[in-house]
Amino acid sequence: MRLLQPAEWLPPRGYANGIAARGEMIFVGGQIGWNGAQEFESDDFIAQTKQALQNVVAVLKEAHAGPQNIVRMTWYIVDRDEYVARLKELGAAYREVMGRNFATMSCVEVSRLVESRAKVEIEVTAVLPDAP
Numbered sequence: 001m002r003l004l005q006p007a008e009w010l011p012p013r014g015y016a017n018g019i020a021a022r023g024e025m026i027f028v029g030g031q032i033g034w035n036g037a038q039e040f041e042s043d044d045f046i047a048q049t050k051q052a053l054q055n056v057v058a059v060l061k062e063a064h065a066g067p068q069n070i071v072r073m074t075w076y077i078v079d080r081d082e083y084v085a086r087l088k089e090l091g092a093a094y095r096e097v098m099g100r101n102f103a104t105m106s107c108v109e110v111s112r113l114v115e116s117r118a119k120v121e122i123e124v125t126a127v128l129p130d131a132p
Contacts, residue, residue, distance in 0.1 A: 001021040002019065003018070004016075014094070014102055015073075015104060016102050016105075019103065019104055022127070022129065022130055026060065026063045026126040026128065028056050028124040028125075029123060030122065031052045031055035031056050031059070031122050031123070032051075032052055033050075033051040033052045034048075034055075034115070034117075036058070040118075043117060045079070048119045049119075050093040050096070052122045053097040053122065054097055056070075064128070069126040069128055069129075070098075070103040070124050070125070071103050071127050072103055072124065072125040073103045073122060073124050074105070075106070075107040075120060075122050076110045076113060076120065076121040077119065078109070080109040082119075083107070
């Protein structure tokens with residue numbers, strides 16, 4: 001993978017402006033903050049986000065991939081104000097699960113998600129590099 005960062009732009013914080021990659025593509029459907037038994041353990045935004053990220057990692061593992069292979073993330077959140085107010089906590093939870101792997105990212109506030117208790121849904125595209 002190769003980061004795409006125009007030289008004259010300020011570097012992004014917590015995401016990449018662009019990534020070029022070649023290999024097997026992995027698509028992870030929207031993951032929400034419930035566990036493998038489809039039960040919510042918390043209604044807290046940060047706890048649900050951490051669980052959703054852990055769910056993403058679990059799906060990637062099935063393809064022998066990990067956070068380092070993610071090239072795109074789309075986050076759907078139900079409360080933009082909470083997202084912004086809790087960025088420091090969110091960053092810590094993200095790094096705990098994903099390390100310092102920052103993909104391209106979009107974040108969209110939505111009025112609600114299909115699961116009424118869900119506060120965040122994250123979908124991912126990853127690329128496993130071609131074997132040399």
